[in-house]
Amino acid sequence: EEGALPDDWRVARVKPLHKTGDKTQVQNYRPISLTSTACKILEHIIHKHLSTFLEEHNVISKAQHGFRKGYSTCTQLIQTIHDFSEAINEGKQTDAIFLDFRKAFDTVSHNKLIYKLSSVIKNDKLITWIKAYLTNRRQFVTLNGALSHSIPVESGVPQGSVLGPLLFIIYINDIVQDLSVNVKLYADDCVLYERINSSEDQIRLNNDFRKVMRWCDRWQMVINFDKTVYMRITLKRNPLLYQYGTSDSALSEVTCYKYLGLxxxxxxxxxxxxxxxSANALRKIFFLRRALRFATPETRFLAYNTIVRPILEYSVMIWDPYTKINNNKLERIQKKAVRFIYNSYGRTSITNLLKMSCLPSVTDRNRICRLKFFFQLIHGQYNIDISKIVSYSSGYATRLRHALSIKPLSTRTNCYKYSYFPRTITEWNNLAGHIVEENNLAHFEALLQQ
Structure with a gap:
């Protein structure tokens, strides 16, 4: 009612979380704010009402897939990779600029965030409370049991808080305005891309990149030019060349880039x-072998499911291998995992161990994962538009086709044929009618496993 909150709710204990690189360099750590539990309860209430308002009034751009109901890294990646692979299938080239913002969450201007909030939220009491929530904050760092002195926090949204991510996507929301090329966002992870038919397309992409730079200058965000790169995605032997960036800061070209974990x-x-x-999963298995030498098979099985399998299954619907060589690499991981579970090495038959574990093959598990995601897409459980990709075939069910068959996508290259939508649509059409007619996801998955 008064738009205020206690001072101790605005004190954060910061724990540095190592990302990558040299552990002695402070820039290689992500600060995680541990805030008041009581404050988080109120944040949850405000978050629920604020996010509902934003979605009902279509305030947040559809390009943003981060921290929103019905969106995820998978929805962003599936759309982006589909665009890339479809262009390759048509013999086209796609140029993509992957942007990296320096300390994006920490550089948000409180005054400018309040200005943006005021333009979309007509609730003075809520604005006053959020302003109080952001300002006069203090934080101290805890590391290896030692505590630092507290210092004032003059910018940024609190990382590790409930409201912080939502406030950030409101702040960055208008970065997509006036852009003519494709843009995808997951919080501060951003990619600009365009199909390239001529140098004019490349100039337009570079001009939009410069528009983003001007947006950053206005709103106090900083592009990290050391980590902002571009890529030409094509099978052409002689792609159209272009140097992206500015006259002062040319971007580096890469042939491979880690984006949203892929x-x-x-x-x-x-x-x-x-x-x-594969290498990461193997390291985890070897670590577990040492750590759980005397554990029961049940404990090891649980460790495999909670520590190793998530590595093998993250966004697997997008990169699920189709070549025998790559499939064998993943199956080899599971075989090593089964030997770890039963602490059985040497000449023990792996076939018998796999039967004992009752684990489906990695290939079968990945197929089920792809079909489950497709089920969720066509039942509207994700808020992305697939109408230009997925359309039902006309006509009635026949002996060879069920009534919910999807029109197959025309493919000319393996790259597109085995990408998510063409591959999964074919598998969906090959399912029995009683399976695709199921409306419950858990029942659908059970039928697939049978």
Missing amino acids: WISNNLSWNKHIDTV
Whole structure:
């Protein structure tokens, strides 16, 4: 009612979370704010009402997939990779600029955020409360049991808070305004891309990149030119060349880039990503072997499911391998995991161990994962528009086709044929009618497993 909150609700304990690189360099840590539990309860209430208002009034751009109901990294990646692979299928080139913002969450101007909030929210009491929530904050750092002195926080949204991510996507929302090329966002992860038919398309893409730079200058965001790169995604032997950036700061070209956790290559081969995932999963298994030497098979099975499988299954519907070589790499991981679970090495038959574990093959599990996601898409459980990709075939069910068949997509290249939508639509059409007619996701998955 008064638009105020207690002072101790505005004190944050910051724990540095290592990202990558040299652990002695402070820039390689992400600050996570641990805030008042009581404050978080109120934040949840405000978040619920504010996010509902924003979605009902279509305030947030559809390009933004971060921290929103019905969106995820998978929805963003599926749309983006589909656009890339479809262009390759048509013999086209796509140029993409992957942007990196320096300390994006920490550089948000409180005054400018309040200005943006006031333009979309006509509730003075809420605006006053959010202003009080953001200002006069203090924080101290805790590391290895030691505490620093507290210092004032003069900018940024609190990381690790409930409201922080929502406030950030409101702040960055208008970055897409006046852009003519494709743009996708997941919080501060941003990619601009365009199909290239002539140098004019490349000039337009670069001009839009410069528009983003001007937006950053106005709203106190900083582009990290060391990590902002561009890629030419094509199978052409002689792609159209262009140097993106400015006269002062040319961007570097890459042939492979890690975006939202996936290694994307310029020919959309997933070899690099699969090799990285396999190596990471193996390291986890070897770590668990040492840590759980005396554990029961049940405990090891739980450790595999909670620590290793998420590595193998993150966004797997997008990069699910179709070549025998890459499939074997993933199946090899599961075989090593099963030996770890039963602490059975040497000459013990892996076939018998796999039967004992009752684990489906990685190939079958990935197929189920793709079909489950497709089920959620066509039942509107994700808020992305697939109407230009997915349309039902006309006519009645026949002996060879069920009534919910989808029109197949025409493919000319393996890159597109085995990408998410063409591949999964074919598998959907091959399912039995009673499976696709199921309306409950859990029942649908159970039928797939049978």
